[in-house]
Amino acid sequence: MNSGPIPQVVWFKRDLRLQDHAALHSAALAGPVVALVIVEPAYWRGPDTSGRQWRFWRACMADLAEAIARRGGRLCLRVGDAVAELEALRRDIGAFALWAHEETGNGFTFARDRAVRHWARGQGIPFVELRQFGVIRGRGLNRDHWAAAWDAMMEQPLLPVPPVIWRTAPGRDALPGAAALGLSSDEAEASAAAGRDAALAALESFLFERGEHYTSAMSSPLSAPDACSRLSWHLAYGSVSMREVWQAARNRYAALPREARHWRAALRSFMARLHWHCHFIQKLESEPEAEFRPFARRYEGLRPPSDPARLAAWAQGRTGYPFLDAVMRALQATGWATFRMRAMLMSFAAYDLWLPWQEAGLVLARAFIDYEPGIHWPQCQMQAGETGINTVRIYSPVKQGMDQDPEGRFIRAWVPELARVPGAWLHALDRMDGSQRQALCPDYPLPIVDHGAAARAAHQAIAALRRTREARAEADSVQQRHGSRKRSTARRGEGRSSARTVGKKDMPQMQLDL
Structure with missing residues (x-):
């Protein structure tokens, strides 16, 4: 009889690193380790993938x-349903203990993890899930103590x-291709x-070279690609930990002289956004239905089912609003956009086009390489x-364009149909008459809606x-379940206030909700 420790299977999902x-x-510490990854075709057939x-996930893996x-091990690669593959692994290597990080994913991973826990209990398999973010598992969270718990975890x-x-285990030799x-x-x-190396290089260059003007440069798509940390996809797939x-x-900040004002x-600002990252994931962890239903159920049915033509025009960057279309086309081509631009895209879909956020959200989810459901x-x-x-x-797409791309350089880069339009007209195509428009940009569509009327x-x-x-x-009730406790509702903007169209000066970069 084998009296040694049983294998310890570490299931890597969106935590693709060895450090922290x-x-x-x-x-x-408990025994020999089997490093396991399960490629789940059903997940990758989902509407948000x-x-x-x-x-990106494959490259990280x-x-x-x-x-x-390099450390003498071998990744055990399985392809299929998670429960079926874990059961097959149990038949191959015998009893084992299963380890993983807690994951706050989409509806598929939520149901899958419940199924795995049910299987593990039935088979007598110890299944231990540990935190990797400052997110507390389960419903019924008392938000009064959440911020302190986040701080404590980050300081560990x-x-x-x-x-x-x-320990090696049978598996496939190579990751499948997308097809x-x-x-x-x-x-x-x-x-x-x-x-991992790319994540650490991005972190180093941001903290010591690129990030000095992060606060002022993070909004414009012209400056944000360099000024922002560009760590969002690394955090989403776990090649670097939030705590790292x-x-x-924090250490870089502590070493700065007081005169290094910028x-x-x-x-x-950056550290506040790390806190914000987990604050929002906690909302979905505490209420998984939020992927499909509004926190405030009174809003269900507020918007009719999506208009396919409007949704397609928005998704393809063919709305007739140059700056908005440029942002969407850049996102579709690169997989990344700055926060303000993401907010503008969703604002236009939800208010101007009156599309359900669930349907517009799927378009954006598929476009974002750094898609983090929470x-x-x-x-x-x-x-x-x-x-x-x-x-x-x-958001006013015209005002945002004038603020973030005043010379139209970003527009011209991504909307070549407007290359010949003079700068004075670029943010106000309605100033051109029909003959001028036909001569200068015949292939660019007219505005899909009137922004002012739609906003009202x-x-x-x-x-x-x-x-x-x-x-x-x-x-x-929503405030009690999900609202911040650090600042008053009035200061935080989490109150019941009227809608308004915002420009640059009266809109902070994001509603930090700390």
Whole structure:
């Protein structure tokens, strides 16, 4: 009879690293480790996944496999349903303990993890899930203590790569390609930026070279690609841990002289957004239905089913609003956009086009390489005005273009149909008469809606609902479940306020909701 320790299977999902990895660290102390990854075709056939996400995840996984191989191990690759593959692994290697990080994913991963826990209980398999973000598992969270718990976790020492006794297990030799999973090819190609080394290089360059003007440069699509950290996809796939990033930023801030005013402001802003990252994921963790239903149920049915023609025009960057179309086309081509631009895109879909945030949100989810469900879905309904507690903000695509791309350089780069339009008309195509438009930009569409009229209609519909007694009562419940406790509702903007169209000066970069 084998009296040695049973294998410790570490299931890597969206935590594709060895450093500061709680599940790996604990498993290595308990016995020989099997490093497991399961490619789930059913997940990749979902409506919110895309080939660009697969390529990035695949590149991160290949990087992880190489890191394990350098330490004498071998990644066990399985392809199929998670429960079926775990059961097959049990038949192959016998009893084992299963370790993983807690995941706040989409509806598919939520149901899958419940199925795995049910299977593990039935088979007598210990299944231990450990935190990797400042997110607390389960419903019924008391938000009064959440911020302090987040701070405490971020201050814990980083976990080193433990000494591991690797155990091999049967699996496939290579990761499948996108076509094998039924994923279509798309234009975005960012896999060269994937993996641990790329994550650390981005963090280093941001903290010491690129980030000095982060606060002022993060909004414009002209300056944001360099000024922003560009760590969002690395955090989404776990090639670097949140705690690593937090502590690196904190240490850099502590070392700065007081006269480094821009750097200090930039890092304060950046660290606040790390906190914000987990604050929003916590919303979906505490209420998984938020992927499909508004936090404030009174808003269900507010918008009719999507108009396919309007949805397609918006998704393709063919709305007739140059700056908005440029942002959408750049996103579709690169897989990334700055926060303000993401908010503007959702605002236009939800208010100007009056599309359901669930349907517009799927378009954006597939486009974002850094798609993080816990951030994405609460943000979608917040930008659509359906949380019941956040200030409704309707972006003017013309005003945003004048503020963020005054010379039209970004527009001309992504909307070549407008290359010949003089600068004076670029943000106001309605100043041209029909003959001028035919001569200068015959292939560019007329505005799909009148922004002013659409904004007023959206304002009236949402304001009327918010004035009802039932909506006010429900807002109090949403605030209790998901609202911040650090600042007053009035200062935070999480109150029941009227809708308005915002420009640059009266809109902070994001509703931090800390």
